[in-house]
Structures are given as structure tokens and as C-alpha cells.
Amino acid sequence: MNRQHRIQAWIYGALFAVVAASGALFLSQYGLSARFWERFTFAYLGLLVLYTWYLFVLLFIHDLRPRSYPLYAGEKLAVVIPCFNESPEMLEHSVRTVLAAAGRKQVIVIDDGSRNGVRGDLAELARKTGITAHYFPENRGKREALLYAVKELIDDDVEFVVTIDSDTALQPDALVRVVEPLKVEGIGASTGNVLLLNEEQNLLTRMVATYYWVGLNVYKQAQSVIRSVVCCSGCLAAYRATLLREVIDEFAAQRFLGEPCTHSEDRHLTNLILQRGFDVVYTAEAVSWTETPSTLRGFLRQQRRWKRGYIRESIYTLTYAWRTKRLLFLQILFWDLTAPFLSFGLRVALVVTAVHEPRLVLTAILPSWIVLMLVRYILVPLRARDKLPGLFLYMMFYEVCLYWLNLWALLTIRNSSWVTRQATAQT
Amino acid sequence: MSIKHRRPAAGQWTAAYMRDDALQLGRYRRKRLASWLLIVPTLAFFSLSLVAGAQAFGKTDYASAIKELPRNQPVIVVAKAQQSFDNPLGWLSDYGSKEVCSVTSSQLTTIAAHYQVGHLAVDVAGAKVDVVTVQGAGANDHELRTYLGDPKLKCQLVRRGGVFFLPFDAHGS
Numbered sequence A: 001m002n003r004q005h006r007i008q009a010w011i012y013g014a015l016f017a018v019v020a021a022s023g024a025l026f027l028s029q030y031g032l033s034a035r036f037w038e039r040f041t042f043a044y045l046g047l048l049v050l051y052t053w054y055l056f057v058l059l060f061i062h063d064l065r066p067r068s069y070p071l072y073a074g075e076k077l078a079v080v081i082p083c084f085n086e087s088p089e090m091l092e093h094s095v096r097t098v099l100a101a102a103g104r105k106q107v108i109v110i111d112d113g114s115r116n117g118v119r120g121d122l123a124e125l126a127r128k129t130g131i132t133a134h135y136f137p138e139n140r141g142k143r144e145a146l147l148y149a150v151k152e153l154i155d156d157d158v159e160f161v162v163t164i165d166s167d168t169a170l171q172p173d174a175l176v177r178v179v180e181p182l183k184v185e186g187i188g189a190s191t192g193n194v195l196l197l198n199e200e201q202n203l204l205t206r207m208v209a210t211y212y213w214v215g216l217n218v219y220k221q222a223q224s225v226i227r228s229v230v231c232c233s234g235c236l237a238a239y240r241a242t243l244l245r246e247v248i249d250e251f252a253a254q255r256f257l258g259e260p261c262t263h264s265e266d267r268h269l270t271n272l273i274l275q276r277g278f279d280v281v282y283t284a285e286a287v288s289w290t291e292t293p294s295t296l297r298g299f300l301r302q303q304r305r306w307k308r309g310y311i312r313e314s315i316y317t318l319t320y321a322w323r324t325k326r327l328l329f330l331q332i333l334f335w336d337l338t339a340p341f342l343s344f345g346l347r348v349a350l351v352v353t354a355v356h357e358p359r360l361v362l363t364a365i366l367p368s369w370i371v372l373m374l375v376r377y378i379l380v381p382l383r384a385r386d387k388l389p390g391l392f393l394y395m396m397f398y399e400v401c402l403y404w405l406n407l408w409a410l411l412t413i414r415n416s417s418w419v420t421r422q423a424t425a426q427t
Numbered sequence B: 001m002s003i004k005h006r007r008p009a010a011g012q013w014t015a016a017y018m019r020d021d022a023l024q025l026g027r028y029r030r031k032r033l034a035s036w037l038l039i040v041p042t043l044a045f046f047s048l049s050l051v052a053g054a055q056a057f058g059k060t061d062y063a064s065a066i067k068e069l070p071r072n073q074p075v076i077v078v079a080k081a082q083q084s085f086d087n088p089l090g091w092l093s094d095y096g097s098k099e100v101c102s103v104t105s106s107q108l109t110t111i112a113a114h115y116q117v118g119h120l121a122v123d124v125a126g127a128k129v130d131v132v133t134v135q136g137a138g139a140n141d142h143e144l145r146t147y148l149g150d151p152k153l154k155c156q157l158v159r160r161g162g163v164f165f166l167p168f169d170a171h172g173s
Helices: A003-031 A036-065 A087-100 A116-129 A142-153 A176-184 A201-225 A241-252 A265-276 A296-324 A327-338 A345-358 A358-376 A379-383 A387-412 B019-056 B061-065 B090-094 B105-114 B141-147
Strands: A076-083 A106-110 A132-136 A160-163 A188-198 A235-242 A279-289 B075-079 B100-102 B116-124 B127-137 B154-160
Touching: A003 A036, A003 A296, A003 A345, A003 A387, A036 A201, A036 A327, A036 A345, A036 B019, A076 A087, A076 A142, A076 A176, A076 B141, A087 A106, A087 A116, A087 A142, A106 A116, A106 A142, A116 A132, A132 A142, A132 B154, A142 A241, A142 A265, A160 A176, A160 A241, A176 A188, A176 A235, A176 A279, A188 A265, A188 B100, A201 A296, A201 A379, A201 A387, A235 A241, A241 A265, A279 A327, A296 A327, A296 A387, A345 A358, A345 A387, A358 A387, A358 B019, A358 B154, A379 B019, B019 B105, B061 B100, B061 B127, B061 B154, B075 B141, B100 B141, B105 B127, B105 B141
Parallel strands: A076 A106, A076 A160, A106 A132, A188 A279, B075 B127
Antiparallel strands: A160 A235, A188 A235, B075 B100, B100 B154, B116 B127
């Protein structure tokens, strides 16, 4: 175990201590004195206020001085589309939007051992359109697919590599928009906007659409101001080809607590770029479309996987960010990684109050909930009013269900199962 | 927006080309910037209300409880008896809770003879109310009712200030 792995293990252990301390502080008001609990609550609230202002200051800077990038000037791109058990129709749609998108490009699809017969359709599509198709005899995972594409398939004169999911469709200008930031010295990766193809399908997909909107237009946008976006989404991400070649071996060999990592590869790739001192930005104008799980079961599976990846990669960020991205380090240390665990005692207090004094749910908790939403996410009513019902749903769903998945994810972080499409290492 | 239309962020507009789009862009940017006139005061109000809520956190609100009791009668403060059998979670929220009870003058004399008592001045709607604090073994509403033989003794739970702004971040992870 090298030094970085030891630090990761130490931080992972510390998160359990944070949960235990938060629970102990909650109980301290019954056994010792309420003083510690009160001070803890003050400190947490102070942190919340500080973080909220920090976020909005960054968003204000973005509105005041939107960043400008040089225009695309015909540089060669490689678009890599790993695919596993994708529906043939969806894959063809995806490939055709890539081919129709502007930009001088090489299109590569890697079938990662699909067992649903898509391989034949892909071969036919490759024959008709001239794209490069490669087939793994068995499922190896998205990391291996990207590794193979970068090492063996991408042309030498490619300057930027764009990765998209096999269920992603692109706007005609998405490719050129997403690579333009990479023409600025110091920017190593860029990620695009994601909209949902199936937003109107049901209540769940509407809720997820709001979750995406806030995640992109509030959090990712704010991170982009300090050029430290923590995740270049698998739906649409662009990297400097030279940089990608440099990090790809390390990327494919990632291990956490001794276990090989299979999911959240997009977040880890972003981490490796940031670790080398390069900036990562969000480009809202580069628009892609994707599908989200439309059943609760599918959504919860996806969330379990994402939450494990979130914790694991936040821990990874802490191991290097102090040297290259100090603001990001502080943000992850004091809020992103610790807040879900630090707030454990507060949430237990909330549950106790709600159970013991249900009247308070209507007279205090629910109104507070609404106030919180309208203030913390004030950009939703101001800039995406149609997403407001989804915001209410998401916040309630988060408190009742998703929050507790954080604790489950912490406990089961070594589980590398992808848990969708019956595979252990899905693409 | 198509690739032929330079995007605002690129900042490479030509004077001849950008006229219409620039007007739109200007309007869009002005609208976005104007929204901060609403966002900043809202955030400030939110922050101040959190701080104010935090300052009241844990403080006992005798005045509101006393208002619920009959006027012009002596008021005492006792501990709330814990009723863990009635409510499994009761001990969590009842722990350390207090109640104010309205008693008659003769009941107050009886109480003073049996328990340790003290005095507390509480400001209720601008008027000072003398509240008698009752301490010692069995100084809770349940035992007091038994001791006074008055099962209908009117008591009111004293609430402690809490923070209900749910200081959580649903997008934290």
C-alpha cells in the first residue's frame, strides 16, 4: 500500500468518526449537557451560511464576467463511445448525432462484450458510416474500453478526445463547443450540459431533470468559475489527447482499499486531470441529451453507485488538492465530503421531532423546508420555473430516502458492482 | 444556437454580424444581473434568520407557555414527567423538558411546604410575572398531581427554541 492509499484509508476511517461524533453530540444533550449539541449546531449552521455565500459569489462572478474561449478552428477530434448491452436503436441514434455534429472527427465505438446482439447492428452501422468499431469478446468495463481506445485506436494527429455514453445524443454544435475551452492554456478537460430525453415520462424523471439542472447550473457552474469542476460527466466530456495518454494507465489501474475500481470512472479521470494541475471547466453551451432510469428501482441503483463513487473520489481529491487546487480542497474538506456525515445527528434530531411532535411537521418543519428550497435554490424559480415542482419532490425524496444512502454507500464503498444491466463492470 | 452563431462566451463577434444577437445577449445578461437584486437580499435575510434562530436555540420559552394558562393565578415550573411507556421516543424529546402549571394559592402553600421553591421573573407581554420554581425529588407534573390530589391540574409544556431551517444540502452528494 503506497502513501496515497494509506491517506485514503485514513480519511475513509475518519468519515466513520465524523458520523459517530455527530451521533454522540446528539445524545450528549440527554446524558451530559445540551451545551455541546448547541455549539455543534451553531457551527454547522455557520458552515452552511458560509458555503451558501461562497456558492453564490462564484455564480455572481460567472454572471458578471462570463468566460470567453477561442473558437474551434478545425482541430481533429476523436469521439469515443463505449457501449455495453445498449439498445441498437439508441446506439445508432447516438452515433448518427455524433456524425451529424460539427467538427473534424474520428468516431470510435467499442462494444464491451455486449450480450444483447447489438454487435451485429454495430458492425452494420460501421460498414455504412465508416466509423471505427472494436469488439471485446467479454465485458471488461468502461475503463478498459477507454484504455484500449486511447492506446490503440485514436489517430496520432488527434488533439482532443471527446467521450460520450452510448445513450447520449448530441446537439449539432456540442462537439466544437465542448472542445473550445481546451484551446486555452492550462485547461485540461471540459464537460458539457446534459438534458433528459425522457424528462416528461413520469414524476421520477421530472424530479431527476431538476436534480440535473441544479447540479449543472448551480454546482458545476460554480465549480467552473474556480476552474475546478470535479466531474466531467460520462455523457459529454472532452480532454486534451496528450494529457489523456499521460494519465490513462493510472486511470485504468485505480484501486481503493485494495479493490479494483469499476464505476465512477468519469469522476476519477477528472481527478487525474486536476491532480496534474490542469483546470477543468463546464461549458453550458455544449448540449447533450441522455436518458435517466424511469423506475425507482433503477434510479436507486444508479444513486447507490454514484454515492459510492462520490465518497471514494472526494477522498481521492483530498489526497492531492492541497497542492494544486486549494479552494477545491477546502470545499471538499469542509462541505462536500463531510457535510452529509456531519449532519447525521441533526437529521436524527429531525426524525425524533417529527415522530414525537407531528404537529411541528406542519407548523415548522414543512414551512422551513419550503423556505430553504426557495432560498438555497432560488435560481430555479428565477431561471427554470418549470423545474420547481421537481425541486420540491427531489428535496423531499432526498430527506426521506437518498440521504440515508450516503451512510449505506460509506459502509459498502468497496462494493464495485455496477448493479445495472446485469454486469459487474458496465460500460 | 448553431455553430454558425458565435456564442456569447467566445467574445469574437463582428460588428456587422452581431447586431441582433447582441441585442438579445445584452437583454439576457441584464436580466441575469438584475436577478441578483433579488438574490442578494434573499440570501441576506436567510442568513440573518438562521443566525437569529440559532441564538434562540435551546432557550426556554416560558412566556408563550404562561400565556396559555389562566391569568391571575400563581404559576409554578416543574419538570415534565417522562412517559416512556406511552411513547417509545418520548424519553428523547421529554428529557430535561419543563412545564408551567397553574395552581391556586392554597395549592402553592402546600407545594412550598413540601418542595424546595425559588422564584423567577418572566416577561409576559410586557408585564413581569412571578413564577415559582419547584425543585427536589418528585418535582414533576405527574407526582405533583398525585400529591395535590388534583388530576386536572392545568399544565403547559415549555418549548425550547429550535432551528428548523433544515441546514442540509441535498446536492451535497
